[in-house]
Amino acid sequence: MRLPPFQFLEPTNVEEALSMMNARKETLKIMAGGTDLLNRMRFRLIEPAFVMNIGKLRDVDGIDIGENETVIGTNTKLKDIARSPLINNKFRAIAEAAFEAASPAVTNMATIGGNILQDTRCLYYNQSGMVLNGLERCHKRGGTICLAVKGGKRCFSVCQSDMAPALIAFDAKCVLQKKGSTRTVALTELFTGNGVTPFAIGADELLTKIIIPQPKNGVGSAYRKLRLRGSVDYPLASAAAFVSVTKDGEVNACRVVLGSAGASPRVIDGRSCETHLESIAQKAYDSAEGIDNLQMPGAYRRKMAGVLAKRAIKAAMDRLKEGM
Amino acid sequence: MSEMKKTAITLNVNNETHDIIAYPNKTLLEALRDDLRLTGTKESCGEGVCGSCTVLLDGAPVRSCLTLAVAVQGKKITTIEGLRVGEKLHPVQEAFVNHHAIQCGFCSPGMILTAYALLKENPTPTETEIRRAISGNICRCTGYAKIVEAIKSLAEEGK
Numbered sequence: 001m002r003l004p005p006f007q008f009l010e011p012t013n014v015e016e017a018l019s020m021m022n023a024r025k026e027t028l029k030i031m032a033g034g035t036d037l038l039n040r041m042r043f044r045l046i047e048p049a050f051v052m053n054i055g056k057l058r059d060v061d062g063i064d065i066g067e068n069e070t071v072i073g074t075n076t077k078l079k080d081i082a083r084s085p086l087i088n089n090k091f092r093a094i095a096e097a098a099f100e101a102a103s104p105a106v107t108n109m110a111t112i113g114g115n116i117l118q119d120t121r122c123l124y125y126n127q128s129g130m131v132l133n134g135l136e137r138c139h140k141r142g143g144t145i146c147l148a149v150k151g152g153k154r155c156f157s158v159c160q161s162d163m164a165p166a167l168i169a170f171d172a173k174c175v176l177q178k179k180g181s182t183r184t185v186a187l188t189e190l191f192t193g194n195g196v197t198p199f200a201i202g203a204d205e206l207l208t209k210i211i212i213p214q215p216k217n218g219v220g221s222a223y224r225k226l227r228l229r230g231s232v233d234y235p236l237a238s239a240a241a242f243v244s245v246t247k248d249g250e251v252n253a254c255r256v257v258l259g260s261a262g263a264s265p266r267v268i269d270g271r272s273c274e275t276h277l278e279s280i281a282q283k284a285y286d287s288a289e290g291i292d293n294l295q296m297p298g299a300y301r302r303k304m305a306g307v308l309a310k311r312a313i314k315a316a317m318d319r320l321k322e323g324m
Numbered sequence: 325m326s327e328m329k330k331t332a333i334t335l336n337v338n339n340e341t342h343d344i345i346a347y348p349n350k351t352l353l354e355a356l357r358d359d360l361r362l363t364g365t366k367e368s369c370g371e372g373v374c375g376s377c378t379v380l381l382d383g384a385p386v387r388s389c390l391t392l393a394v395a396v397q398g399k400k401i402t403t404i405e406g407l408r409v410g411e412k413l414h415p416v417q418e419a420f421v422n423h424h425a426i427q428c429g430f431c432s433p434g435m436i437l438t439a440y441a442l443l444k445e446n447p448t449p450t451e452t453e454i455r456r457a458i459s460g461n462i463c464r465c466t467g468y469a470k471i472v473e474a475i476k477s478l479a480e481e482g483k
Contacts, residue, residue, distance in 0.1 A: 001370060005328035008348035008394050035390050038351070039371045051348070053395045079384075103460020105378055105385040105438065231459030232373050 001042045001128070009052040014059055014177065017052065017206055022179040024050050025203040031055070032075060032114030035106050040119065043128050060113075060208045063087065070212045074113030078163070079104065081112060091212060092319060093221035093240045093312075097166035100223065103231045113207045116164050116174070116190070120157035120198045120263050121234060122293040124148050140196050148293035155195030156291045158260050160234045164191070165259040166223050167210060168267060169242035175209040176201060184211070191264030198263050218245045220320030224308040225259075228295050235260045236296045237304040239284065241312035243320055256280055256309045260301065261288035268309070277310045284309035334397050337362065338406025348394045353377045355393035356403060364404035364433045375461030378434030379403050385438045404433035407440060416440045416478060423474035427465035435461045439475045448479050 009028070011017035021028055029048035031037050032055070040046050054060075060073035065086050072081065081087055082099035101107055101115060124147035125132075125140045137143025139155035146152025164187065172187045187210070192200050201207065223240045227233035238259035246252050258266040266287045268280065290302030328347050335342045335352075337360060344359045356362045356379070365388055368376035372390040379388045380402035407414040413421070416439050426432050435458060442449055442457040449457065454475045463471065 002354075003349035003351065005347065005349055007328060008331070008392070010395070031392075031395070033390075034392065034395070035372055035387070038390050038392070042371065051392075053392070055395060103375070104457055105375060105387055105460045106372060106390075108381075108384045109386050109390065231456075232462075 003038065003041050004044060004047045006041075006048055006051045009050055010056055011052065011054070012056050014057055014206065014208060017054060017057060018177060018179045018204070020050075020052055021204045021206060028052055028203070030206070033077070033106075033110040034114075035102070035110045036114060036118040040126075043126065045126070054206070065090070066214075068214050070214065072112055072210045072212070074111060074207050074209060076112050078102070078107035078110045078112065078115060082107060090214075090219075091166075091170055091221065093166040093169055093223040093242065093316070094163070094212070096223040097162040097225075097238075097240065100225050101162040106232075112163055112210060115161050116167070116187070116210070117199060117201070117207060118161060120155075120195050121160045122148060122155075122157035122195070123295070124293060125157060148291050155263070156289060156293055157195035157198075157263060158289075158291075158294060159191065159198065159262065159264055161259060161265070162223070162225065162235055162238065165238055165240040165257040165265045166221075167212065168257045168265050169221060169240040169255055170212050170215070172213075173211045174207055175211065176205045177208050178202060178205045188265070188267065193262065193264045195263040215242075215244055217247055218249070218320055218323070219243070220316040220318070222312045222315035222319065224312045224315070226296075226301070226304045226308060233295070236294050237261065237288065237301045237308055239305065239308035239312040241309070241316040243313065243316045245320060254280070254313065256284060256313060258284055258288055258305050258309065260294065261305050277313060280313055281306035281310045331394060333394050335360075335393065335401060336399065337401045338403060339400075344393070346393060348392065350393045351389055352379065352391040352393045352396055352401070353388035356388060356401075362403050362405050366430055366433060368430065373460075373462070374431075375434045375438070375458075376431055378437050378461060380437055380441055383441060383444065385434075385441050402437070404437060407436065414440070416443065416475075419474040419478050420471070423470050423477060425467060425470040425474040427463075427467045431461055431463045431465075435463065435471055439471075439478075442475070443478055449475070451476060454479070 028050040061075040064071040078098040088095040225238040240257045242255045244253045254270045256268045285306035288305035290298035292298040366376040368374045372387045377388040
């Protein structure tokens with residue numbers, strides 16, 4: 001299927017990109033790796049007047065590991081994150097999420113910023129025009145019904161980012177820039193929880209950096225994911241776990257972040273007592289939305305949210321013991 | 325609908341420079357097949373899943389169906405046609421032939437380029453590394469065993 005028509009823009013630095021965005025607002029879509037955007041355009045889910053390729057913005061590419069925080073540029077390829085020895089060593093769940101996101105040829109193209117800001121998906125929305133023409137307009141297509149949940153008053157489309165849960169597990173922040181101003185917000189604040197408009201980001205704002213604070217003392221982390229085919233598919237359920245200990249080796253934080261459990265990642269925050277696996281699994285199950293709108297039944301995906309939470313915590317604890 | 329203008333696009337494909345005039349919505353896959361007549365690169369799923377359209381961009385395998393031609397100017401593109409050495413097949417191609425790693429042949433260009441990129445980066449990959457590297461290249465004849473054998477034979481030879 002051919003792509004719809006558009007005008008192509010290719011800024012060479014952030015300032016230029018921000019000016020282009022400021023002038024064109026909603027009519028412009030940003031292309032990072034293009035692996036998600038081009039498919040949506042091909043299906044005519046979006047038909048932007050302008051496509052701005054940010055692939056040439058070298059000033060927001062790369063991993064900078066500092067003493068107090070690690071900064072990852074929005075253009076950094078998932079492959080580079082998955083392969084970075086330092087990310088693997090310090091932020092294992094993040095490296096695992098990047099590795100698991102897609103097959104090698106896709107992670108060679110896809111970027112961290114693009115992965116975080118990819119639109120939510122639903123079986124009743126991510127279809128070609130031929131299929132959609134035979135369906136009533138749902139919330140996400142400007143209608144008033146939900147095709148996945150009978151009588152659904154809102155959109156139940158699902159966050160498909162692998163990177164967001166892993167980054168949120170580490171309490172990551174992100175830098176949003178627009179012409180004349182910059183703001184830094186917690187990554188969790190970037191998600192609205194609303195499937196129709198899943199991101200709290202202005203049309204003229206560019207996500208430029210992701211900042212991961214350096215955890216104090218010992219930390220263990222892991223990312224686990226359910227999908228149809230081991231190498232190429234979007235997550236059907238996923239869990240990133242983060243466990244940290246005090247100087248004395250006592251667990252003082254235990255966090256699980258669920259992906260594919262709703263329109264935004266779901267955070268389950270706990271303290272030492274909640275390292276009890278079953279209670280976390282139950283909370284994950286309770287927190288996840290089990291809707292029949294991805295390739296596997298919602299009830300199964302919901303159960304797997306609990307199972308994956310358990311597996312991720314277990315792996316994180318094991319790594320903590322190994323001193324990783 | 326926005327007004328779209330044709331633009332001059334310069335592509336470096338298999339060490340040759342090609343100039344085409346095309347709309348910006350042309351994918352690299354379309355440019356290779358329709359403009360440059362390099363039909364070794366195949367289109368199958370057309371949405372980045374199957375790996376048939378794999379080409380190398382500065383040596384790394386990418387999906388040409390998810391790549392805009394206009395966005396890869398200045399990069400080195402390698403297609404299956406660029407692999408042969410003179411009139412001879414490249415050792416990776418030969419290994420695929422010798423190990424009967426080709427059935428219908430539709431996935432072969434992408435599969436061979438992926439194997440080539442893997443061996444270039446890691447001349448002695450383990451079977452796990454081979455399987456991971458070709459995990460995004462789908463063979464619907466399911467001839468994976470022979471494909472892995474072919475790549476392994478090169479890994480053992482360190483070619």
